[in-house]
Amino acid sequence: MKINAEGLNLIKEFEGFRADFYQDAAGHKTIGYGHNCDADPNKCKGINAPLTKAQAEELLRTDIAKFEGYVTSLVKVKLNPNQFSALVSFTFNLGQAKLAESTLLKKLNAGDYEGASKEFGKWIYANKKVLKGLERRREAERELFLKA
Incomplete structure (x- = not known):
């Protein structure tokens, strides 16, 4: 299964687009729509900032494929496309x-x-502090998960 448009848009909305490298809330070197360079330093070799939105979306789609695989391998029950997409966003x-x-x-x-x-609502902390952005994101993921 692949993430649907609503799930992809949810990730893009909450990650936000950044053309240049920045430190995310957890202190990771990041670019584009949440492309985490620290997860694998080789992932950012050859990336020249500033990125265009098209380049950032291409990176995002490549990243998401890995998270689609994680959800597929971990979930043992049937999911509808919205449930799957919400879980991909959560895992991303x-x-x-x-x-x-x-x-x-x-x-x-x-x-x-x-x-x-x-x-979903229990996962709203970064560095032991509640983040309003995570509260909103988890609620959006929950709403998507519950959508038929």
């Missing part, structure tokens, strides 16, 4: 390990879709 933001260890995934794989949806 937090990382595969966080999804893998989450109560959200445990509830989802037990077939408790409603219970899983309520877990």
